[in-house]
Amino acid sequence: MPFWTVLRGDIRQTVRSWMYLLGMGTYAALGLGLVLHRAAMYRQAGLSQSAAALLGELLFMALVSGATWAVFLSAGAISGERQLLADAILCRGVSRYQYYAGKWMARVVLVSASFLFCGAAIAGIGLCLLHYDVRADGVGVALLWLASVFAAVVTLGVSVSALSESTLFSVVVVWLAVHGLGVLFTMLQLEECNPIRLCDRFSRAMREGMAFEELARSLACYAGATLLIGLVGAIGFARRDI
């Protein structure tokens, strides 16, 4: 029960936070605006607008801006509660692992689910209004992949947050790490880990469908990174003085 208490409390608290509402509101408004703009060009001017191209752009937009948003949302998950941790939470009947797992799962589920829901809604509207040139399974795969990238970013944020005293420090470290890794993977030409390259590939996959091996490899890569980072954070948090 303590795990569910932490998870439920954190989801409720995050959903009410201005950072979450601002991020989701902005993403939904921009996505919807872009879809309606393209739909107007398609319907009024008669210019053919590819749903696959639009969804690719939205995916890219979500990845670049959403990563920063996910960093802000996750890097204060535990360090932001530093004042309360010892005196009101961890002195009660909850273990460090339960608390950490509750926070971690809450943020991962919330951020991933928000993007899945928002992305699916925008994709659905786009498919109705634009030239239909995408496969439903391709869209599903693209959104699943996006959620897995965000899960890794959020996990890194929660882990650093669990190990540091200051939220500002966590945000800076995680933001630099996420963008630094992106640059590093691009320079090393690691296809599986380079999110920008994968964006291009997923636009194609939305049109042509996606090979399951490729999907499995990509998901395994991010899931492995997520689990590893999460475990390091949990063990480090359990060894810290609060």
Place this chain on the structure above:
Amino acid sequence: MEAAGSCVLETYRLTKMYQNRQIALNDINLRVEPGCVLGLLGANGAGKTTLIRLILGLHRPTTGWVKVFGRRMTANAAGLRRRIGYIPTQPRFPRGATPIDFLDFTGRLFGLPREVRQTRLGALLRAVNLLEVSGEPIASLSTGLQARLSVAASLINEPDLLIWDEPTQGLDPEARRSMLELVKALSRHKTLILSSHNLSDVDEVCTHAAVLSRGHLIFFGSLQDLKGRMKRNHFELDLEGEHKAISKAAQTIRNLPEFKVVQVRHRRLELQLTEQAANASALANVFMTLADNKVNLVSIRTVGQQTEQAFLDLVERDESRGFARVYVNGED
């Protein structure tokens, strides 16, 4: 040393160093039996809060260990913490929460089922007189009301061991009195550890004391033992009788060799014995003198805070030992 027996709390060679820069606690050996009310005494920075955090598993010992109810306390020992009720020095509460929210949240963290939680929550809010403000945001409550809420939160899991860090700090006299009465009532069924700066509080409610000085345990034992370390040589007697008779008795007492100070003020006789005098025989002479002069004794008491004096004596003695402290563990 692994066998913990039936004691509620045991620490063995407990030491805490922060990043090899600060030794917060050094070689603490404690053994708290069930039903004991232990007062943790010490100046600011003596290590009281560090010791409490180690007991709760919030900090990891550098060396040594803490056992609670016979089991080693760790960061993940949630089962042990379910048997502990804790009040921090300055309680903090979730932003925007009401007393009901907070107690419900605390009950959930202890894994209490809904029915049990709701029943205890209502009973505790009533017990600490918070029913009227139970729907108000905690931030809008006074320090005294927040302290009462902390008490309720520390009792929601019906703990066997209560650890209260400075529970009377910032309370008005009435609230402080209520808190001390509550401690007395709880001490009949539970084991308590109270950290306090206020030595009169400790004197009133504790059965045992642990005195920390700069991270070192310089005394651990019963409060009577702590008081027994102080030489009682200063008394005040409230008297009843004619003023002339009292003055005459005082004059007689002044001539006794055991007394170095004898003063009468408004039918109150203040006596201070010499260092060598045995207080029982000296006081026997006083009583006889009073009886001879037909003066009645209303009350007699030792002057000054005995516990405070004993505490100060201990700290002073520990300071004066110098390097010899290395070879003397705790009290001598």
